[in-house]
Amino acid sequence: MEELQCCVVSCEKPLDKVYWDNQYQSNTTGWDLGEVSPPIKSYIDTLEDKAIQILIPGCGNTYEAEYILEQGFTNVTVIDIAPTLIENLKTKFKNNSNINIVLGDFFEHQGEYDLIIEQTFFCALPPTMRQKYVWKMHQLLANKGKISGLLFNRTFESGPPFGGSQEEYNLLFQQAFNFLKMEVCQNSATPRAGSELFIELQKNSEVLVNLYPFEGITCNGCKNTVSEKFSALESILNVSMSSNFAEVLIVSKVEVALETLQKEIAYDEKYKIKQKL
Ligand SMILES: C[S@@+](CC[C@H](N)C(=O)[O-])C[C@H]1O[C@@H](n2cnc3c(N)ncnc32)[C@H](O)[C@@H]1O
Structure with a gap:
């Protein structure tokens, strides 16, 4: 790790x-x-x-x-x-x-x-x-x-x-x-x-830019996997996670429900994405 x-x-x-x-x-x-x-x-x-x-x-x-x-x-x-x-x-x-x-x-x-x-x-x-x-x-x-x-x-x-x-x-x-x-x-x-x-x-006023508190990641490998999971969602254009893994910036074409994001990372119960700021 x-x-x-x-x-x-x-x-x-x-x-x-x-x-x-x-x-x-x-x-x-x-x-x-x-x-x-x-x-x-x-x-x-x-x-x-x-x-x-x-x-x-x-x-x-x-x-x-x-x-x-x-x-x-x-x-x-x-x-x-x-x-x-x-x-x-x-x-x-x-x-x-x-x-x-x-x-x-x-x-x-x-x-x-x-x-x-x-x-x-x-x-x-x-x-x-x-x-x-x-x-x-x-x-x-x-x-x-x-x-x-x-x-x-x-x-x-x-x-x-x-x-x-x-x-x-x-x-x-x-x-x-x-x-x-x-x-x-x-x-x-x-x-x-x-x-x-x-x-x-x-x-870029055509997109939504949201910041979400995140819990559960402790290494860059997991950060990359989680980022890839979010990026694979159709309306998501960019995902950038902070270097301490505590926040994730998501740029999307339309609003993405928190439940949808949480579902993408449900494969590891440690991972929690919280209400956007
Ligand atoms: C490296 S200095 C640069 C000051 C100025 N821009 C210059 O070039 O001379 C960084 C400045 O950001 C201010 N600063 C740091 N964090 C801040 C924050 N969260 N909100 C507002 N100002 C902040 C500091 O007080 C400091 O004056």
Whole structure:
């Protein structure tokens, strides 16, 4: 039996509000570029409609929002879990009614956006949360809405940041999003040159994207078998299970009853799929 895959860093050191707030309080913000990320700046320059609803999750010091506002955009929301940071941002953007600054957990956030900017947020999350990220992004985007920004195209010894590859992102986002762009970025900030992918992923509004808690799997072999069972159902377009086997992301053409899913895995009584989130 293969060993249980676990995100060691996140188990030993939960990547929660306290962890992130400490980074801002102690000024250990090595990820902070000190300026708008060049590829995102170039991308913003291509956008014409200044009234679109934009979200920047895990915004940090958000030079991106600053640049976006300078260009005349009128509907920007930034969200971050770290209270110290959010206090600073409220001072920085005081009296600017074009920005909504939210203290909170991205996964609890409600809203509808045309564009969500990805800038070192995905890589800051424990890899076990990647399926939840896809589910939440799909939920927050309006019809034809997009995630645009950067993902690392490399691995790291330990995280955060947690890396990844184009192959992994393809498997994760496929069917839930249409890939308008996913290519090696040519104008990354110097320290990240050659190690980022620029992505532009458009919400596929023709499908349902659901996330289900799952119990009973302890190895990659069983994960693959269960994924194959679900994938064999006619209306299911993609199945992606989290690396700790605790959640399964299912993209389908129509709603699939929980009983139907449970029946597919009834060959092992340990396996339980729960009500979707
Ligand atoms: C690596 S930093 C990147 C910050 C910023 N995007 C940048 O590039 O400078 C990750 C950010 O995500 C925030 N964060 C982590 N988990 C979060 C969550 N669940 N909801 C909202 N923000 C979160 C952290 O507080 C931190 O500011």
